[in-house]
Amino acid sequence: MSGERNIEIICVGNELLIGKTLNTNAHWLAKRITSLGLKVRRIIVVGDDLEEISSAIKESINRKPCFIIITGGLGPTFDDKTLEGVALGLGLKLQENKEALEMIRAKYERYVAEGRIRGYEMTPHRVKMARLPEGAKPLPNPVGTAPGVFLEYDGVKMVMLPGVPEEMKSIFDESVVPMMRKIAGNLTFYEVSLDVKNLPESELAPILDIVMHDNPYVYIKSHPKTSEKTSHLELHFSTTCEDSNTARQRIGRAVVQISEMIKKKGGTIKPVKG
């Protein structure tokens, strides 16, 4: 499973572990990374805990993905522990990074100029956002205060992003997408869904085996819409390749073959829009 297109996502935050917050960050990142032609292999969620962050990073590095994306824990409060956790996990020191400090200072200057705050001091809690693992570089945060962080370690590119969704997304799009495009080249992800009725999943199963065997480049997965007894499911076809013609041909062939087999068994099919 290791490979140059594999990516892992680590989300840091107690709010995810107590079920307060739905993990839309991981969902957004997974969709985005997949659409870039790369492959998310694992998503890990840990709490605001140094040991947990550090061990998750170490384990992930050992699986040798090309990228690790870490979200959450970059802010000014006591429970923002991601930078310290990464440093601990990799045996690196935390160092005040001049460039990061300037980015943060510039933000507060702007907040004062815009009348959002009256004044500011570079308190220890604010300086903390600029204390990066040695060798790391800050990534500009277009919509918030804490910079993102980039670090390459043992051949693995690591990116730390804030947990606030709009900040996470904007740093990702501005700084991370260009790096990922270089790795993905022309690869793109293609998908199609069919809605299947009147055929229980257990009767679809042997059909799937045959069509998957005959179409080695297409991954087909059945998603029961509710539970099996209602016999209503979504069939999802996907492939990752370099041009859309090939993708369309590959998926089209599998769709035609499976549709005929499903109809023979008495099932009904229609395309899913969206």
Next chain:
Amino acid sequence: MSGERNIEIICVGNELLIGKTLNTNAHWLAKRITSLGLKVRRIIVVGDDLEEISSAIKESINRKPCFIIITGGLGPTFDDKTLEGVALGLGLKLQENKEALEMIRAKYERYVAEGRIRGYEMTPHRVKMARLPEGAKPLPNPVGTAPGVFLEYDGVKMVMLPGVPEEMKSIFDESVVPMMRKIAGNLTFYEVSLDVKNLPESELAPILDIVMHDNPYVYIKSHPKTSEKTSHLELHFSTTCEDSNTARQRIGRAVVQISEMIKKKGGTIKPVKG
């Protein structure tokens, strides 16, 4: 971090890794488990891949949680690989389980009686749902076909649940909650949220340090509503203890202290309903 109240959740499914499906199962389980007084320490998402499932299980067992909840991959199709992955990870054989086979057979009998399907055979794909790791027991599925699975290994209780949300929830509530209540005893989770405006998170940070120090049983976390510049955040207070009076007193004390400090700094506060 290891302990008798720690729980890990492993979610299996490519649809989670390609960003097709939002992981509402992990969210629901985390909320439910937390409300039972137990602690979710880690959530891991892997694809429909034997090696990935097996290594995630092994790593989780080594961290010695009291429970591992695994969702997804119990159905009849080729990509339902959870039982095989668990068996591989723990070095156990898969065995046809009579009780599970009877549960599945009874379901199909009922579907026929209710006129949902015309007839059925116990095909290899259907029998597959009854091939459990040795020593495992099936858990009744009140709303679907594939039984849940319970297995105790090396002192760790493991529960495998289908990925279809309504099936997952109903097996969890019927079979898993009673086991968890035994471990949790009278412990319950309590939480309160405040809405704070006109105080940037970086100015709240030193206040949080003091109030957390003075209230060791209460965990307080700030959640920026958007990005820091808007100075709007949610303060979340939580504690886990045996009676509601103590919980209310603990949280109440912390709320009073922090409210006074926030007002002194010019911030405004109101309770969050819900």
